[in-house]
Amino acid sequence: MKKVLSLLLMVMLATAVYAGGQQGDKDMADGGDVTVTMFQLKVEIKDALDAYAAKYSEMTPGVTVKVETLGGGADFGGAMKAKAQAGEMPDIFVIEGKGGYDVWKDYIANLDDQPWLKDTDLAFMVDGSAYGFPVAIEGYGLAYNADILAKAGIDPATLTTRSAYEKAFMTLEAKKDELGIDAPVAMAASVAGGMWWVAGQHNLAAYWGGGLDFNDTSVIEEALAGKMDEPRFREYAKYVQLLFKYADQNILLNGSYDDQVGSFAQGKTAFLHQGNWVDPNMKQLGVTFKMGYAPHAFTEKPQTGLYLFAPSWYCVNSQSPRAEEAKAFLTAMATTADGQSYIVNEAGMIPAFKSVEIKPTGQLSQALMAANAKGGNYGVFFGMLPDGAGQNVFGPIYDLFAQNQDDLEQFIADMKDAFAQLPNM
Template sequence: MRRISLIMVGLLAMAALFANGCKLWEKDVIVLAQGKPEIDGQLKAYAAAWAEENGVEVVIKSCGGGNCDLGQQLKADYAAGEMPDIFAINGLEDYLEWQAIAADLSDEAWVDKTDVAFVHNGKTFGFPVSIEGWGLAYNADILAEAGVDPKSLVNLSGYREAFAKIDSMKEQLGLDSVVSMAAGTEMFWVTTHHNLNSLLSNGLQYGDTSVVDQLLAGQVDSKRLSEYVDWVELLFQYADKAILTTGNYDAQVGAFATGKAAFLHQGNWTDPNMADANATFEMAFAPHGSMEAVTDGIFVSAPSFYLVNVESANAELAKKFLVDLATTSAGANYIVKEAKMIPAFTNITLNPDGQLSSSVQDWMSQGKVYSWNQYLFSAEFRDKTLAPIYNQFANDQIDKARFIQLLTEAFQNR
């Protein structure tokens, strides 16, 4: 009996040593969970170099794209007590989910070097991962051949004229359709994460949420909405019907990259796809023409932000990781040259290679940008309520009047 208790005590002591004593011979570890699988390799390489330099270990978990959902993964990690030290969010709705554990980053060295950090109630919480933007991407060669001046593409009437003209010359230009647009169920994000923003922020000052506030209160500006619906109708009308209703991302981007469509409703994240498809033509972004009034600017923002987990034992180390990412030349090189993103920090002077990314930077340098307000609505509202309405319209199941009515009701009964 005594022997058994001796063994038990020994085992307990060992267990205690393992539980608490790991740090005696192991390095500090910070875990970063992010949602862009396409930059996984580059981020791992940068993190490994940084970890080496600082004598710690950095683990990168990438979860995104078609087969992994970061928000869902974070919930599983949180329930299991393994919340990462740094994790990515998309905007306000995501932030509210994790508000209780988001560290206040207002005093960090990178805060005064960016305009697009995630700020809530006057405090900075989110480190901007990059800058992304979209307008309507156009194939400049085709537009030149058709005699359309991209500068005229700033409002509804400009687009009406241009679309009609290009549509009449489709055979001559070798086009299948004028604009490559997707509104299938799988591609709900093109309509309710991107196109919807034309209604919410086009023509407004950067950061102006007046339209969103009205809609959140259930008040619908019917003039603004009906002009916006004209824009949606125009895009749907001149789109390739097969891509519009059933096409996936590859089909939509592919049609533009191979010169089968003159316009593409996507953002600068398609640059690597263009390179893969050897698209050599000149391309750039034109503003969305969702209003009769001239709206001379494109939609630009940080698409995701890193939050630091305040409950983490290594929160200070995690903050240093972010500071170094924004302020060192190795960090700048990773952001711009390796991950091919547009930097969100003014101290970084490198330029990305892609044509569409350059176009976004052009618009930014002229100050002609509108904000992303779509994340002020919940994912549930956009994906489960609005997306089926767009899909009904794209599939010709409902007419324009009914489309307007359903949108209005959706905002009123949200």
């Protein structure tokens, strides 16, 4: 079966290469103007990225950059494969780690000669060579509304163990009417709602890296070999169960990204299970209350760190006749005043490039920068998983657990079986 799939992908890639060349010929026939296509998955930066691409196009004679966005839990990998099969492979596309690289490596240009490379430690590297431009530094913990916690008498600095969270959630639940909240936590886990990644990717990252050295990948490497650290996973599963129990059940079981983020922004929940990428949403929704991050502390041994990572990388299509124009667009994003302003001021992201002096204004991004400066944070390793594992394997298991929250043993058994499948994916 793997050989058949590999052969199919080779045919798809060859078809796309031919079509890309045909499009390149058409660009030249139309008078030399070049249209660079970009396919990306961060819906929260769509408007900012569209605006930057339009501005770049205006300032770069003969080049137009067009961005297509598909995210919010949609099947980006499946859409990429469909584009390849249709001969519509983009000039710039996104991978989220080794799983994506392994699928598209024959399509990914080497970027060792790019000027921005020396300005970052977060390029996607394989065997010492660069193949991916880091989109940003991202991260998360459990975001909190400081005003609500203060009214409830909860100090976020004390939230470093699972039992501390349980006590805080019980307090918030008991004071819901007084605080004007619907539930302590805004978290979504619905596959149908496109929110599989909240639990099946970002929350599961706590099991992979929580409480360990930033670069310690031993737990996920064990899983990639088909094995589970059962005592550690049981502690983690109890934390998931706690979050599910005290989450707004409508959002947990049926909610969308907008439902989840909107609930927190409106002061209807005290905690939000999302990363600093929601800063632009908070600005759009007029949030004025103070926010911060507490750790995803799932053990009784205190955990104080947040989760920091490069969430994804832009790759250049090595088969495209527009590869040099695509590289120039990325270089401008990293090295020019307009590009850097887009990353920080418009998209609200933490730049992955050391020379950028602009600081983000979003409270959650500022919290991550402070945590990064302090140290003691945890790595995020879901990019090491096989392509599709989060969406197709883990996401549905979390969704099922959200619907049957009392059955902790079934959740653990289902995840153990899923780990056993990983070596064969």
